[in-house]
Every structure is written in C-alpha cells, then in structure tokens.
Amino acid sequence: MVTFALLLVSAYAYEVVQRPPALPTPPALELSERRAVKVTVYYPDTQVQNLRAVQRTVQVTEETPTALAQAAANAWAQGPAGSGTGLLRAVPQGTAAPRVYLRGTHYFVDFPQAYTGLNYGASGERMLLCTLTRTLLEKRGQDVTFLVNGQMTDTLGRMDLREPYTRQDCTDQ
Known part of the structure; x- marks a missing residue:
C-alpha cells in the first residue's frame, strides 16, 4: 500500500515537473503623448556679433522645466529652421x-567632448555659450554652469567657465 502511494x-x-512554465504577463504598453510647445531659442547673426531670438515648436512628452530645457537645447543644436534667416x-x-x-534655479549644461575641438574664435565661443545661456534662461533660472564630459573645467577655448553665466553676461554689445 505504501509502495502504491509512493508510485x-x-x-x-x-507530471508537474514536465509542465511548461506559465507564460509571464506582458507589461502594459504606455504610450507617451507628445505635445507641441513653443520655446524661444537664440542663435548668432551672420556677423557673429548679436543674439537673435526665434520661436521654435518642440515636441515634449511632459512639460517639466527640465524636459522643456532639454528640448530647447536640442532645437538650439539643430540650428535655425530654414535657410535665408x-x-x-x-x-x-x-x-x-x-x-x-536643472537644480533649483541653476542650470547645468554638460557638453560632449566634441565641443572642445570646435576651434571657434573668441567671438564664436562667446556666441556658443551665450546663445545657449539665453535660450535656457528665457523663461526661468538664475544661471548656467557649463561642464565637459560631466566634469568641471576652467575654459572652453578662450572662454572662462569657472563661474556660471547669467543673462547679464550675455547681453548684446
């Protein structure tokens, strides 16, 4: 009888060991709706002397200050839309x-290493930093600190990066 029970x-x-494992339930698909938002982006004029503001429409999934700032920086890197501007x-x-x-009212911009090899003159380097500073500080923020590859650096070309840039540092001459 014991033998029969063991059998x-x-x-x-x-039979339990031979069953295929239960299929896991797939995660729910979450689609993020993109919304069009207008941001102001600054570019240098053709003489590389003045900053010019342009309204650009960017796509964001959330309208947080950090997401809007990153979208504006992406539009800045793409350059002005259309030729003849x-x-x-x-x-x-x-x-x-x-x-x-973004930390509080302070922006931190982390440039890839490629930015150190752009070989711009002093006015080009100033425009690079100031167009991005003014773009980010258009709606909010106090200042912008620039990093390269996640590290603090003293300069980018001829421009001093030891102190954060403010709107006043980047007014037209």
Whole structure:
C-alpha cells in the first residue's frame, strides 16, 4: 500500500515537473503623448556679433522645466529652421546636443567632448555659450554652469567657465 502511494506521488511529481512554465504577463504598453510647445531659442547673426531670438515648436512628452530645457537645447543644436534667416548655427550640423540638468534655479549644461575641438574664435565661443545661456534662461533660472564630459573645467577655448553665466553676461554689445 505504501509502495502504491509512493508510485502515485512520483507520477504526480513527474507530471508537474514536465509542465511548461506559465507564460509571464506582458507589461502594459504606455504610450507617451507628445505635445507641441513653443520655446524661444537664440542663435548668432551672420556677423557673429548679436543674439537673435526665434520661436521654435518642440515636441515634449511632459512639460517639466527640465524636459522643456532639454528640448530647447536640442532645437538650439539643430540650428535655425530654414535657410535665408540671417542666422547661423551655434554648432556644426550633426553635433550632439548637450545634456541639460536643472537644480533649483541653476542650470547645468554638460557638453560632449566634441565641443572642445570646435576651434571657434573668441567671438564664436562667446556666441556658443551665450546663445545657449539665453535660450535656457528665457523663461526661468538664475544661471548656467557649463561642464565637459560631466566634469568641471576652467575654459572652453578662450572662454572662462569657472563661474556660471547669467543673462547679464550675455547681453548684446
């Protein structure tokens, strides 16, 4: 009788082990709706002397200050839309946009290493920093601190990066 009970338990255990595992339930698909939002982006004029504001429409999934700032930085890196605008790109076409972080009222811009090799003159380097500073500080924020590859750096070309940039640092001459 004990032998028969052990045989039944063994047969049941064998059948349980041979069953295919239960399929996991797939995660629910969450689609993020993109919304069009207008941001002001600054570009240098053709003489690389003055900043010019342009309204750009960007797509965002959320309207947080950080998401809007990153979208504005992406539009800045893409350059002005259309030709014949009398405006120049701040960085060469295809250059990656910097990462933008916000802590309180302070922006932190992390340039990729490629930005150190742009070889702009002093006015071009000033325009690079000031167009991005004015773009980010258009609606909110106090200042912008620039980093390269996630590290603090003293300079970008000829421009001093030891102190944050403010709107007043980047007014037209």
